[in-house]
Structures are given as C-alpha cells and as structure tokens.
Amino acid sequence: MKNSAKRMVSFLFVTSFALGQNSVKTSNLTAGANAISIDTLSLSPSSEMLDEELYWSIVESSIKETKTQEDQEIYLIAKIEKLTPKEMIGFRLRTDQLLFDTYNENLWCAAYIINGGCSDGGFEYFRCWLISRGKEAYYKVKNNPDALMNLVVKGQENYEFEGFWYVAMNAFKNKTNKELFLYIDYDTFVTNDENYPVLDFTWNVDQPKTMEKICPILYKNLWK
Template identity: 35%
Template sequence: METLLVFRSSFSNKFWKITVAGTSFAVNYGKIGTAGSVNVKDFPTPEACKKEAHRLIQSKLKKGYQPAVSADPLIKESAMTEDYFWQMLDRCKEKGDDSEEQMEWLISQLAKGPVIDILSFDSILKKHFSQSYTSDLWAAAYIAMGGCSDDCFDYFRAWLLYLGKDVYYKAIEDPETLLPYFGLLQEQEEFPQLEEFLLVACEAFEEKTGRDMEDYWKLYDQLMQDDDPDPDIDFDWNEDDEEGLSRMFPQLWAVYGENPL
C-alpha cells in the first residue's frame, strides 16, 4: 500500500509518502522536487502497522495535506544511474594509493548525496554482483587462488566488480581475460578479494544519518525490494578433477594450477 500526499500554501510546498509492506512502513517526506528524507518503523503485526499508517494519513489530511493528483513528478528520482555507478568506480581508483583510501573516498562521496542515491547505488551493485554468480567465474577463482569457499567467492566477485564495467563484462564472458589483473596482484602480493566494497553503501548511510546497519537494511528492504538471493548455478567442474579444470581454462591453469596466488 502506498499513499502520496501534498501540502501547498504561500509558505510551504511539500510532499509526504507512506509505503506499507508487511509489519513495517517507510515514510518519505520533504520539499516537492527533492528526494526528501526517509524513516522506517516496525510493528509486531501487519494489522498494527496498517492501523498506525491509517492514523498518520488521517492526521496529515486534517492538517491540510491533499492526495496527489498531478501527473508531474513530485519526488526527485535518484541520480544514481547505471552510468553514474560505473563512473564513480572509475573515479574512485584515482582517489587513493590503496583500496582502503579509495573505499573511504567512495563512502564519503555517497554520504554527501541523498539517502535514495545510497540505496540505488547498493541496488545496482547487488544486481551486478548477482549476475557474476556463475560456475565459470567460480572455477577461475578456484584455480587462481588454489581454492575458493562461498565467502571467498563473494569477495572475489566484489573485487571483479570494482575493476570496472569493461573488465567485469569481459570476465563474465571469458574469465581468462582476468589473467593480467591476477598478474598485477601477484606482483603486489595481494589477493583478488574486496570484501569492504560490499559494505560501502551501508557505511555511507551510517555516516550520513548516524543510524546503524540494522536501520539501513530495514530501509533497503522496504524501498528497494530487490534483495534476491544469488541464482542457482549448475557446477560443470569438480575441484578434485585437475585435468578437467586444466581443459576448462588452460591459460589460467598453466600459470596458477600448480602455483596459485
């Protein structure tokens, strides 16, 4: 259930929107034409949630708010597009000598924008993160590192995504295109993992609002509603079948089969 109200007068021009889902609702409010602020509240039952939402709606109507009827956009949509997402990652690599400094810059930049942009950044990240959950990429990570658990593969995919749009898409098509990047890591005595990249949006939210991780995920689930699990994949390789892995990715195996990162 979603209700959008507006209040217009000589001194005020603002919106108020409530979105009810299950046992919680999100309230988005602010000046018309902006992204506004967002709060989430939880309740013990769906009935209690709906009752409080109805009370708030009636209270706003009594104060002079009216149901929105204009076809014009009242709430500014997120400026976080796909293109801007990839551009931020490209810029981020120029903002520090190592990944720690770069992640700090990225968190700071996200925290300067509205909360909806932080959520949208995370939504785009999660979409591509899910798309990289493939058997081929897992096999490549296994060969390069001499093993790869579930968590390790998560952090590997975060590292891959952070490399940028072109590298990411090429690697999904052919994981052996990552050989030069593995080589750079080997020279630096590092590993293809970037766990902290998966948390930048949450940390930006905490920096901006002072609210914690639990509040962030409640808000994300309420507004984005796209936190789907990784897709099911059919493994076409076996970790004990070295001959099969070497046939699958001969270039990777030649370099890292016997001497993993």
C-alpha cells in the same frame, strides 16, 4: 536480506574502527559535508538501482584517485556520502545486481584458480573486487573468465575486497544514523544474495582437468 544483515552487523565494528584510525586521511574528502538530520529523513523502502553510468563513474574515480584498497574503500564511502539517501540505497542495489549477474560456476572456477581456493564468502568478495576494478574489467571477465589474467598483479596473492561490500551501508549510516538494509524493498528487488540460483558445477578441484576446460589460460599460468 538475512545474509545482508548478518554481514553488516559483523563488519560494522571493524569498519568503524578502521575509519576512525583513518580519520586524518578522510578529512579532506568529507570536509564540508553536512549530516542529514534523522528527524527530517523520510524515506520509503526502495528497489531503484543507481544509474549504472553514475555508479561506474564513482568506481572509476576511486581507482584513479587511490593506490591501495584501504584508501579506495575510504574514498568510496566519502563519495557515496555525497549522494542522496535514495541514491545511496541505489548504489547498494546496483552492487547487488552486479554480484547477482556474476554468480555462476565458470567465474567461481576462475576465482578458485586465481585465489588458490574459494569459499562461498570468498566468491562474494572476489566479485566485489572485480567490480572495484571498473566497468571494462567487470564486463570483460563476466564474458570471459580467462580475461582475469589481464588483472593479475605480480606478487599479489589475494583477489578479494570484502570492504567494498559495505561501502554504501557505511556511507548511509554515517549520513543518516540509520541502517541501509532497512530501506530496501526486498519484495520488489529480488536480485540479491537471498535469491542466488543453485549452481550445477561441471568442475571439481579433485579433477583439475575439469577446471582447465573452463579456464585454460588461468589454469596454465596460475594453477599449482
């Protein structure tokens, strides 16, 4: 929760500015949407994730309807705003679960190779990017990090999507004027960044052959 709150606060101003700059783009997506009165919002902290198929349908539609990461972020926020407040929280929790399930040393190795380096935060945003590529891509790479080669785009140097981390929070804030993380039942929902396992790395960037052993295809094609 502490990490989530810090990320949300540090990103809120930048995102609000960006969304303001893109108000023309979002007008068609948000037209007719009615804000939820904060006086009538009565919501207890939740640990219930959004139905996975509904979650992926929202992500998949954002891929089909947009061409840039910036537009995908705007589209996702607009779509999530159409959910109920509890479902918006559920979208965030489903994201947390998917991030938790891919927090492992093998995928971190793959992220390091494809991005030419990967910090703690970079690994989080790399996995956000992976989720943003859709259900099929997510599960293929989760099961085999070398499957990332199928997602490599010529000329693209960065495979991260920081804004994806915040889409549900921004949608919730826009609709309720409240902070989403205050409505997460952290006592029950524990698959989040506060409870990531301690990783035992078997690869070392100073010993490249250890990385090749984990991701031979990525290493052969991308390691420099």
